[in-house]
Amino acid sequence: MVAARLTIDPNFSVGPIDRRLFGAFVEHLGRCVYDGLYEPGHVSADPEGFREDVIELVKEMGVSTIRYPGGNFVSGFRWEDSVGPRGTRPRRLDLAWHSTETNEVGLHEFSSWLNKVGSELMLAVNLGTRGVQAALDLLEYSNIPSGTALSDLRVTNGKRDAFGVKMWCLGNEMDGPWQLGHLSADDYGKVASQTAKAMRQLDPSLELVVCGSSSAHMPTFGEWERVVLTHTYEDVDYISCHAYYEEKNGDLASFLASAVDMDRFIESVVATADHVKAVSGSGKTINISFDEWNVWYIDRYQQVDRIEGIGNWPVAPRLLEDAYSVADAVVFGSLLISLLKHADRVTSASLAQLVNVIAPIMTEPGGPAWRQTTFFPFALTSRLATGSTLEVTLTSDVHETVLYGTVNTVDAVATHDGETGRTAVFLVNRSQTEEARVTIDLFALGDVTLLDAQTLADEYVYAKNTLAEKDRVGLRLNESVCLGDGVISLTLPPVSWTALSLA
Secondary structure (H helix, E strand, O other): OEEEEEEOOOOOEEEEOOHHHHEEEOOOOOOOOEOOOEOOOOOOEOOOOEEHHHHHHHHHHOOOEEEEOOOHHHHHOOHHHHOOOHHHOOOEEEOOOOEEEOOOOOHHHHHHHHHHHOOEEEEEEOOOOOOHHHHHHHHHHHHOOOOOHHHHHHHHOOOOOOOOOOEEEEOOOOOOOOOOOOOOHHHHHHHHHHHHHHHHHHOOOOEEEEOOOOOOOOOOOOHHHHHHHHHHOOOOOEEEEEEEEOOOOOOHHHHHOHHHHHHHHHHHHHHHHHHHHHHHOOOOOOEEEEEEEEEOOHHHHHHHHOOOOOOOOOEOOOOOOOOOEHHHHHHHHHHHHHHHHOOOOEEEEEEEOOEOOOOOEEEOOOOOEEEOOOHHHHHHHHHHOOOEEEOOEEEEOEEEEOOOEEEEOEEEEEEEEOOOOEEEEEEEEOOOOOOEEEEEEOHHHOOOOEEEEEEEOOOOOOOEOOOOOOOOOOOEEOOOOEEEOOEEEEEEOOOEEEEEEEO
16 A cells, blocks of 8 residues: 655645636637537527536636637637627638637627626737737727727627726747747747737736746747746736646556646746846746646547648537546646645646536537536635645655656645635545555644545546536545544545545
8 A cells, every 4th residue: 555644734835825726718619619608509598698507517616717718719819800799790710720710709708708607807819910909909998998999899899897807818829830920939029028018008907928838848948938038027927838638658657647747847937937037137026827737638639630621611610529537637636736836836827628628517519518527626626725835745655657757656735724724635646556545744733623525536547427427427525534633544546636625
């Protein structure tokens, strides 16, 4: 049996947990919006055409901020297409995903949907095929109360009050050769700085996110961050990180340790940002917006889903509809642990994406909506992780992986809310064959009561929730927990994710 020990002390804090850490991402891609959020003919559709069953699931997840409308999509997007009377909105080719965009759902409709689910808008501007003026126009349309051509147009289009968008992304993955308008770090840094300065002239209170590398494995990683931040350090508040993980070549051990890579990614970007800060003599600190992260089987898209053909531009095709297993959910939960561990610098994050497209929520046209395995770690962590992340002391047995070398078999993080007295502990067991016996020293917390202990695991690590078996996988009570004399002990099944709630 694997052994691990964890010591929790509320006096040692990493940093406060920003609610934006539990954000998500909605892109006009595949069936995320159409047949996902929006299906006017569905039995659950509200008067605006949005599926109320999906709304309830998003609310259950506790999603804070939602990044929109892309993603790769935004680099060819003309925002003006998405406002005004629906009957006059143009149909456009979406070159990013080789599809047709109807613009039936646009800025006004999506803002209304956000109000229904209780989330905040994080808006991306197109710095791929457009630039400073288009960004300024969108900002004026969105945030100026009235009295100008564009703000009055918004009022005419049915939104009297300004949208009041605070957080803006300056393009998307501009380091990627696949991106429309792909730029070098030097060229992107210049246009991002120009755009940021112009937007702040209109609204100085904005929070701006500059594009970091689209992956830690890009050949320009590190140098991209250094050059871009050298241009933009005083103009922006965040630099973005994007990371996706998948099991490759049957190497489950490395896949289960994916959070080791995420930890290194975050720490490298922090080090680069702080280097630029030191060189420039700045008094401000740039934080990370990890605004795309998930498990994504990219090879499937490349080999199966990719749409081609000059005459083949479908509307809302089935793209990137990965069905997630228990193993995927355990990795997913461990990525949440990684984000929490770095709460001092990762103060915004967006799970990519929310519905149907590499998503925790799936829908069938005219049919049900259901929770994928990854739904459960997100919803429970979003609910329990409040207050601050704690600097815990963890010792664990280790094992070897092909990609990441020697790794802890058990990984964990703890959070504590001083106002409510609530503490949460999140744990993963990466062993494929052995249970893990974990001992947690809670002495510094004083008198403690166990409120709940939930584990996600299954004897078959590739078990999934599908249309045929929507409830095959779920959380279950971990009945192994023992609490006494300031110590908790519990057993973690192989390939499992667990959350403890204490008061």
